[in-house]
Each structure stands twice: as structure tokens, then as C-alpha cells.
Amino acid sequence: MKVLYFAWLRERIGVGAEDVDAGGAATVADLIETLKGRDARYAAAFGDLSAVRVALDQEQAELDASLAGAREVAFFPPVTGG
Amino acid sequence: MKVLYFAWLRERIGVGAEDVDAGGAATVADLIETLKGRDARYAAAFGDLSAVRVALDQEQAELDASLAGAREVAFFPPVTGG
């Protein structure tokens, strides 16, 4: 599964995109727990989930959404365009 | 006193500006009565006062406004700019 990070999530984790073996993760929240277990950078990036948004295959989704069928997961802070 | 007419008031009366001796006219309404007495063109132009607006010295005013001090009176239909 392709996982993307944007803005300060990308900066804290140190990478913009990576392939992740989601393993047994059924939901976005499960995937976040798996990532947080990797190392301190992920734990810091996902420390405050109220500031984290997710998109599944380029559509905004909730953090408890199912990962079934998703090929691309993106994590980012609330958007500030315009 | 200088009197101006715009849009269809100008067309009906046949003149855009003229000097008028307001005589004893104390209000705009008095002036309109004086003008209507002149001939059929004025009577036609001022036939429906609900469609007539007035400005005194280039400021919109009511038809019962006093003419005291006014040097320029303009009659026109409701504006349609923009």
C-alpha cells in the first residue's frame, strides 16, 4: 500500500511517500498504530490525531474508515489553500 | 432655475435642459404642476409620477421637497445602471 505524507507530517517523518505493508490493519486508525510503533518520528507525527486528516485514494475520509480496497493512503494536516 | 430631463422624460419633452422661471413654485410637486400646464408633452411626461424621480442640485430628493435654494432640478425615471 502506498502511503503519502504532506506538510509537517512529511517533515516530521522525513519522507513524502513510501510503500507500507499494512499487514493486519483493517482501518486507517489501525494503520496509524502500526506506523507509530515503528519509531519516534512516526510517534511524533501522529501524536495529536486531532490535527491529522486522511485521504483514501485521493478522497477525504475519516480516521476510522476501512482500508479495504485502498491503494493510496495520504496523511496531512487540515488544508490551508486559497 | 435650470431644469434637466433624462431618458424617456427627455424624449417625451423633446429637450434635455432648459431654464425655467419657477415662479411661485415652492416644492418640486408645484414645479411639476407648472410644467404640466405648459403643453401636452409635459403633461405626458409627468402623467405617472410613480415613475418619476427628482434630484435637487445633483442629490436625490422626494417629490414634495422644497425648491428653496435649488439651482438645478433634474427629472428622470428610476435608474438602471450597472
Added chain:
Amino acid sequence: MSIRVQTEDFDVGAEVAELTAGRADIGAIVTFTGLVRDHAGSGGGAELIAAMELEHYPGMTEKALAEIEAEAHQRWPLQATTIIHRFGRLSPGDRIVLVVAASAHRQAAFDAAAFLMDYLKTRAPFWKKEETPDGGRWVDARCEDDAAAERWRKG
């Protein structure tokens, strides 16, 4: 603040560029351009318009536009505004009017531009005559325009 009443056309991009030249405190610019449509009526009626004649009241027009512009600056934190209104003979597709409002914030720019247009339509002494296949016809004032201007009234 800039007001022009003219027969010549205007360039929206050039007006915006002039207003922002050499400054970096503006965050939002809203422009409104009004154009002559080729069909009469608010619903885009069936009657073709060959041309439009715009008459105005020189002197009072400039005064009314200056008042409208000053009122917008009193109501919103605006950094700059431009009002250009053409008069004379215009063809379908021609630009009639331009309003530009610049502010640090987008809501102020949007509100001020809408306000300027609403007040301009109900207070500035312009009259439109449409030339149709049936002859010339003075455009009636629209109740919706009065209602639109009314919403800015303070209680």
C-alpha cells in the same frame, strides 16, 4: 479610491495590476464586470438586442459614485477600490461596468464588491435603452435591484 465615467473600454487585468502595484499588504481582490447581453429580460428572453445606449447625468454620476465608494470604505477595511462605468452606445458582449475591491481579507472584498454593485444599480444616475427589432426601449428598474440594495441597510 478611483472613479471613472467614460465612453472608452477598460482592461480588467490592467486595473487590478495598477491597484496592487508596489504593495504586498493586499490579500484579496474581487472584481465585478458587467456586460451587455444579446437577449433582453432577466431570464434571457427571446428578444435580440442589437445595441444599448447608456445615458447618464454628468456631475451627479461622479458625485453618486464617490458617495457609494466612500460608504464602502466606511463599512469594510478596504485598501483600494475602483469603479469604472461606461456610457454611450455599446454592443452585445461589450463591458459596461467594473468594480474592484481590495482588502487584506476575502470576505470584506466580496461583500464590498457586492455592495458597490447593489448601490450603483439603485443610486447612480444611469439609464439604459435597448435597441431591439421592435425599436428602442428604455430598460425598467428591477425590483430585485432595490431588494438587493435594501439588504445593506443598517437597522
Added chain:
Amino acid sequence: MSIRVQTEDFDVGAEVAELTAGRADIGAIVTFTGLVRDHAGSGGGAELIAAMELEHYPGMTEKALAEIEAEAHQRWPLQATTIIHRFGRLSPGDRIVLVVAASAHRQAAFDAAAFLMDYLKTRAPFWKKEETPDGGRWVDARCEDDAAAERWRKG
């Protein structure tokens, strides 16, 4: 309908001209241009901004903008719309975003342009990082932007 996500600057006048070329059924065009301000904070804070870095999510950005534009066309009788959003490194005074809405009627053009901006600010995946004398700082999402987008929700 036209959407562009690009590093290059844009020309407001040229965009408006392209949208109206060869047609005379448009009565009203509203444009919104957003610019980089030289001071941080919604109140025009004291902190100087040297530059702004705009990051986005290629692919999702275009999809989100297309959805926002389609929704505007469903809600209002629009004849044409344009959305241009820049990304990359920008300086104070630089243009960031352009929204254009064209309609036969002015209220539809105003409402659609405001709607496009409100939705773009809360749904399009862009992030801004400001460079200040104290270093780089990611701009926080503003509650006012969520509230502004919320007002278009249907009951």
C-alpha cells in the same frame, strides 16, 4: 470549466477575456484573486513574511477542484468558471489563486465565486508554509474558513 494547478503566474485580464471571447450571453463576471501578504496573521500581524512555500497533493488537488467546480455549476446557472491555483515558492505580493465565475446574472456570479473560494479553502489539498525571521512555520487552518464553507450546506 477550466482548472489549472501550476507554478507559473496567471493574468486576470487574459483569463476573463478567454472566458468571454466570441459570446454575448454573459452578463456578469466575478473574479477573486488571492495574494501573498507580507505580514502574518489574520489581523495583519507584526511578523514579516519573506516567502511562502505552497505544497499540494498532485492528483487529489485536480480531483478536488473538479468536484468543487461541478458543485458550483449544479447550484447556480453559470456559463463558465475558471480555477487556477499556484504551488511552489511565492513572494509577498505574488498571486496565489484565481477564481472566475460568469453568469447571466450578477448574484449567481457573486455567490458562485464566494462558494468556490470557501470550498477551495477547506477541501483542496494545499498547505502553506511561511518563512519568517524566526524560521519556517506551517499556516494553521482557520476556523473562520470552516464556518464560511459551512454556510453553503443544505439543510
